[in-house]
Amino acid sequence: MCFQAEALNLDALFTDETESFRFPSEPEEGDEVVLLFRTAANNADSVNYIEVGSPSGFAMIKTDSDDMFDYYEYRLKAGNCPIQYCFSVTKGDEVCYYSRLGPVWQYPDTGWFSIVPGFSTPDWAKGAVMYQIFVDRFYNGDHSNDVLKDEYLYIGQRVMAVDNWDKYPDQFDVGCFYGGDLQGVWDKLDYLENLGVEVIYLNPIFVSPSNHKYDCQDYDYIDPHYGVIVKDGGEALTPEASDNRSATRYMIRTTDRENLKASNEFFARFVEEVHKRGMKVILDGVFNHCGSFHKWLDGERIYELSGNYEPGAFESENSPYQSFFKFFDSKWPYNDSYDGWWGHSTLPKLNYEGSETLCRYILDIAAKWVSEPYNADGWRLDVAADLGHSSQFNHKFWKDFRKAVKAANPNAIVLAEHYGDPSGWLQGDEWDTVMNYDAFMEPVSWFLTGMEKHSDEKNSKLMGDGETFFHSMNYHMSRMMSGSLLTAMNQLSNHDHSRFLTRTNGKTGRTSTEGPEAASQGSVMAYFGKV
Numbered sequence: 001m002c003f004q005a006e007a008l009n010l011d012a013l014f015t016d017e018t019e020s021f022r023f024p025s026e027p028e029e030g031d032e033v034v035l036l037f038r039t040a041a042n043n044a045d046s047v048n049y050i051e052v053g054s055p056s057g058f059a060m061i062k063t064d065s066d067d068m069f070d071y072y073e074y075r076l077k078a079g080n081c082p083i084q085y086c087f088s089v090t091k092g093d094e095v096c097y098y099s100r101l102g103p104v105w106q107y108p109d110t111g112w113f114s115i116v117p118g119f120s121t122p123d124w125a126k127g128a129v130m131y132q133i134f135v136d137r138f139y140n141g142d143h144s145n146d147v148l149k150d151e152y153l154y155i156g157q158r159v160m161a162v163d164n165w166d167k168y169p170d171q172f173d174v175g176c177f178y179g180g181d182l183q184g185v186w187d188k189l190d191y192l193e194n195l196g197v198e199v200i201y202l203n204p205i206f207v208s209p210s211n212h213k214y215d216c217q218d219y220d221y222i223d224p225h226y227g228v229i230v231k232d233g234g235e236a237l238t239p240e241a242s243d244n245r246s247a248t249r250y251m252i253r254t255t256d257r258e259n260l261k262a263s264n265e266f267f268a269r270f271v272e273e274v275h276k277r278g279m280k281v282i283l284d285g286v287f288n289h290c291g292s293f294h295k296w297l298d299g300e301r302i303y304e305l306s307g308n309y310e311p312g313a314f315e316s317e318n319s320p321y322q323s324f325f326k327f328f329d330s331k332w333p334y335n336d337s338y339d340g341w342w343g344h345s346t347l348p349k350l351n352y353e354g355s356e357t358l359c360r361y362i363l364d365i366a367a368k369w370v371s372e373p374y375n376a377d378g379w380r381l382d383v384a385a386d387l388g389h390s391s392q393f394n395h396k397f398w399k400d401f402r403k404a405v406k407a408a409n410p411n412a413i414v415l416a417e418h419y420g421d422p423s424g425w426l427q428g429d430e431w432d433t434v435m436n437y438d439a440f441m442e443p444v445s446w447f448l449t450g451m452e453k454h455s456d457e458k459n460s461k462l463m464g465d466g467e468t469f470f471h472s473m474n475y476h477m478s479r480m481m482s483g484s485l486l487t488a489m490n491q492l493s494n495h496d497h498s499r500f501l502t503r504t505n506g507k508t509g510r511t512s513t514e515g516p517e518a519a520s521q522g523s524v525m526a527y528f529g530k531v
Contacts, residue, residue, distance in 0.1 A: 010103045013037075013039055015087065018486075021035070025482065026483055027117055029078055034075050036072065037073075041068055044090065046090045048088045049074040052085065081117075086111075089103075116481070119483065121484060124198075124199075124377070129196050129197055130199040130201055132201045132491070132495070135182065135226055140165075141184030141185070143179065145225050146225070152237065152247035153244050154174065155172075157172060158175070161179070173211070177211055177225075182267065186270055199377070200279060201282040202282065203495060206222060207224070208291055209250075214284075215290065215294075216291055219290075228265075229253055234252045235249055244301065244302060245301060250302070251306045252306075254302070264374070271376060283369055287362050289348060290347075292347075298313075314335060314338070324351055324354075324357075359400070370405055377411070378432075380416070381417060395425070398414075423480065426481065433489070436488035439476035439480070439485070440491070441493075444492065446459065446462040447464065450463030453497045453503075457508060
């Protein structure tokens with residue numbers, strides 16, 4: 001009689017980088033690390049621990065069993081170098097390898113588990129419920145700090161105060177202000193707490209002329225239009241004004257030290273109140289570029305005409321900030337030949353390689369806002385991979401940034417916006433984690449709606465395609481260590497993408513070309529945890 005040998009049960013094989021199978025999950029140098037691996041009961045002849053570059057590895061010991069599973073153990077001591085590892089499972093003639101991508105029959109060339117001694121991500125961020133707030137559109141808690149009609153010009157147009165909160169956004173909407181502010185967020189903290197929010201992520205709140213504030217005017221201060229205006233005065237634009245030289249009210253509101261100091265103090269009290277409720281606050285750091293209004297450039301001459309600041313690099317070749325920007329010619333005064341991010345003159349790119357002073361200043365800013373008295377709980381970093389003029393410098397800067405933030409507040413998070421494979425920055429010495437586009441927003445959007453996250457592309461074949469969905473999720477999750485994955489910002493939609501509900505309408509295009517219909521006629525779907 002011939003008996004068929006039982007095959008290796010691939011579905012039962014499992015391990016990961018959490019404390020269920022690795023203890024400690026984020027070890028320090030010198031720690032003994034215990035690794036566990038699971039197989040089906042009595043289904044493996046041997047299990048080996050394998051480090052990258054080693055074909056055979058070290059035998060693991062079976063230390064526990066139950067009715068369904070056997071558990072194998074290997075112990076190692078964490079040194080000062082990263083360790084990449086996988087496992088092999090042998091049963092008869094079968095040899096299976098197990099990595100972050102799961103079981104495979106070939107020696108893996110990617111997806112290895114990683115130990116980086118000394119790298120850890122904040123426990124408070126692991127699995128936390130995060131709530132993003134675009135402050136101007138959230139809630140108006142203080143009408144005295146509202147941007148006023150014709151207060152100043154932005155990109156050649158007069159800013160507008162919106163009276164009707166339900167007004168449909170204009171095509172040129174960056175200069176339209178609905179009046180939301182930090183007092184409005186404070187007024188709604190009961191609501192956020194009752195929702196179960198654990199982390200508030202604020203879009204930029206530093207001084208800036210736009211409603212989105214990704215064009216910073218002063219990294220040192222909270223915008224008084226979001227904070228507190230204790231000194232007001234001056235005038236709005238004159239009817240014939242074609243520039244901001246007559247925008248004296250805006251100058252007082254955004255450059256007067258009393259307003260700036262009061263707004264920073266208000267923010268410190270705001271964070272204190274958030275912390276009392278057991279919630280955290282993440283700030284948005286836009287350090288690849290600033291805005292043309294910034295005091296270092298002063299492209300609108302706001303600071304020159306206020307009379308209380310050093311000359312900006314736009315105004316004078318002798319400005320202390322001249323090296324902060326890259327200029328293509330020497331036509332001072334009022335030199336507009338500076339390098340703009342993607343050619344945008346409103347977004348001058350910061351020239352880190354040309355100024356060690358600039359590097360130190362931004363690192364000080366990084367530490368300042370996560371320290372007393374402000375105590376923010378970390379940074380979301382805008383277009384982080386674009387910073388600098390080379391990949392080499394970019395990685396060096398983020399290493400220095402991490403050191404500065406963690407020295408000031410070891411429990412702060414460093415979370416970057418990134419499109420594409422983030423693994424080069426997630427080696428334990430730069431970012432903690434990312435906005436999880438590749439391993440969440442993108443595959444979930446394709447699977448549930450058949451739409452790309454901007455509503456620019458449609459592929460109905462991907463809607464409901466479970467095989468493609470799980471393959472995509474598995475691969476992109478494997479590019480991050482578990483500490484990074486557990487703290488990643490998993491969003492269905494945000495300020496840079498179409499609303500998820502909009503994507504359910506199956507229409508490609510944007511409101512700029514398709515009008516309001518591009519964002520309408522979606523089917524209503526309430527998913528648990530959404531409301």
